[in-house]
Amino acid sequence: MKYLNMFLMVTLLLVFSLTANAGEELEVTVSAAISLKDAFEKIGKLFEDSHKGAKVIFNFGASGTLARQIEGGAPVDVFAPAAQKDMDDIEGKGLIAYGTRVNFAGNSVVLIVPASDNVKVTSFDGLKSEKVKKVAIGNPKTVPAGRYATKVLNFYKALPAINDKLILAENVRQVLDYVAKGEVEAGVVYLTDTVVRANEVKTVSTATEESHKPIVYPIALIKGAKNEKISNEFIKTVVSKAGRDILKSYGFKTLK
Known part of the structure; x- marks a missing residue:
């Protein structure tokens, strides 16, 4: 009986171990630009x-x-930034799996104001008005939307005139939040960001394509990904017709 109990215990431990490992093998850790949040959560549900x-x-x-987290060894399987530069950075350091990088979506830059706009901003040039005290953009050092915003503001000659008005946010959704709450008179975000809080912000101007480089989102498998097979399946879901349809429903441009 003693040996039987020991045998059963070992068997149960083995079963639990195999079950845990099987579960871990089906986990995909995805680091993605926050502008992808709503679309990716829906794609994630589709995938699961x-x-x-x-x-x-x-x-x-x-x-x-x-990108810095991945460079520091964060356990990530899939990376989907909002700009080629961030993918280029980690690819240049040999951190993405060969042949897995693919572009899957595009976006536009827009100027937004609170839904109850009291200042009546209607253009990028209008940001120079004395009535406009604060303009939010993403921090250009870490936020692609902030880099695009800087390019656009330079194109429309709003910079350096509004330098002292700029409020630098940690990410593009923080810019959206500042505007939605009326904490700033205007902000520069992606078109897709406006979809998720359409009742709280108004889009007053869309930047011409000439004002910045094309906004293209890449996705790739990280080299040494713990769960390579299932992670590749997630990437396939993102670029599938069903994945593209979800992205399109959130305002993203789909790429051929």
């Missing part, structure tokens, strides 16, 4: 529903910050 036992763990934030 179509891959039995799979679980997607998202880490959303500023693309530059996410």
Whole structure:
């Protein structure tokens, strides 16, 4: 009986171990630009529903910050920044799996104001008005939307005139939050950000494509990803027709 009990205990431990390992093998950790949050959460649900036992763990934030985390050894399987530069940085350091990088979506830069706009800003040039005290953009050092915003503001000759008005946010969704709450008179975000808080902000101007480089989102598998097979399946879901349809529903431009 003693040996039987020991045998059963060992068997149970083995079963639990195999079950835990199987679960871990179906986990995908995705670091993605925060502008992708709503679309990716929906794609993640689609992926989990179509891959039995799979679980997607998202880490959303500023693309530059996410890239630094990966460089520091963060356990990430898939990376999807909002700019080519951040993917270029980690690819240049040999951190993405060969042949897995693909561009999957595009975006536009827009100027937004609170829904109850009392200042009546209607253009990027209008930011120079004395009535405009604060303008929010992402921090250009770590936020791609902030870098695009700087390019756009320079194009429209709003810089350096509004330098003292700029409020630098940690990510593009913080810019959106500042504007929605009326804490600033205006902000520069992606078109897709306005979709999630359409009742709280107004888009007053869309930057011409000539004002900045094309906004293209890449996605890739991180070299040494813990769960390579299931992570590649997630990437396939993102670029699939169903994935593109979800992205399009949130205002992203789909790429051929």
